[in-house]
Amino acid sequence: xxxxxxxxxxxxxxxxxxxxxxxxxxxxxxxxxxxxxxxxxxxxxxxxxxxxxxxxxxxxxxxxxxxxxxxxxxxxxxxxxxxxxxxxxxxxxxxxxxxxxxxxxxxxx
Amino acid sequence: xxxxxxxxxxxxxxxxxxxxxxxxxxxxxxxxxxxxxxxxxxxxxxxxxxxxxxxxxxxxxxxxxxxxxxxxxxxxxxxxxxxxxxxxxxxxxxxxxxxxxxxxxxxxxxxxxxxx
Numbered sequence: 001x002x003x004x005x006x007x008x009x010x011x012x013x014x015x016x017x018x019x020x021x022x023x024x025x026x027x028x029x030x031x032x033x034x035x036x037x038x039x040x041x042x043x044x045x046x047x048x049x050x051x052x053x054x055x056x057x058x059x060x061x062x063x064x065x066x067x068x069x070x071x072x073x074x075x076x077x078x079x080x081x082x083x084x085x086x087x088x089x090x091x092x093x094x095x096x097x098x099x100x101x102x103x104x105x106x107x108x109x
Numbered sequence: 110x111x112x113x114x115x116x117x118x119x120x121x122x123x124x125x126x127x128x129x130x131x132x133x134x135x136x137x138x139x140x141x142x143x144x145x146x147x148x149x150x151x152x153x154x155x156x157x158x159x160x161x162x163x164x165x166x167x168x169x170x171x172x173x174x175x176x177x178x179x180x181x182x183x184x185x186x187x188x189x190x191x192x193x194x195x196x197x198x199x200x201x202x203x204x205x206x207x208x209x210x211x212x213x214x215x216x217x218x219x220x221x222x223x224x225x
Contacts, residue, residue: 033213035216040200040219040221041218041219042202042216042217042218042219043153043202043216044216045213045214045215048213087152087153096155096158097143097155097214099152099153099154099155100152101151101152102152
């Protein structure tokens with residue numbers, strides 16, 4: 001079966017760095033997405049990785065290792081507004097998005 | 110660019126009634142639209158995928174006669190929850206894709222349905 005694993009919840013301190021991991025097992029691979037979702041709102045796109053390596057975009061970076069079925073989202077200089085759920089999703093061989101359950105990130109002052 | 114709207118954003122209805130939710134891509138043509146349902150503290154669950162002018166493809170366990178999807182144009186898809194029951198109360202989110210290799214999905218703001 002297809003499976004996306006990510007931690008249920010993480011806590012970090014304002015101004016610090018946090019890494020949210022995602023491991024996946026899917027039928028085929030056409031890219032991995034990270035989305036941010038605030039409570040009661042729809043997800044918003046953060047990043048897309050299809051090749052191995054690190055993609056940096058401001059305070060957020062995303063890393064992919066296809067051979068290991070592994071990705072992480074790195075958030076630097078954390079701000080209170082970064083408190084949200086972070087969803088990892090993999091596009092399989094049928095171009096369907098397979099979603100993880102999301103990681104709830106709690107930022108403390 | 111790539112804005113998706115949903116209407117209504119919030120609806121309360123009585124059990125047994127039907128509710129229609131609209132999803133529109135405002136500044137692009139969406140070759141494919143997706144309908145998701147999300148229960149509290151859970152991830153998105155894909156309900157169905159629809160391409161303009163063709164029948165929607167429903168995920169296993171989703172009743173196509175209960176959740177009617179119409180994708181009449183490249184900018185509009187509708188989801189009708191027929192004979193709604195309290196267990197259908199959920200957050201319904203649509204997304205739209207322009208197609209191509211990247212296939213990024215742009216999400217609408219969601220519709221919160223409460224069935225009394």
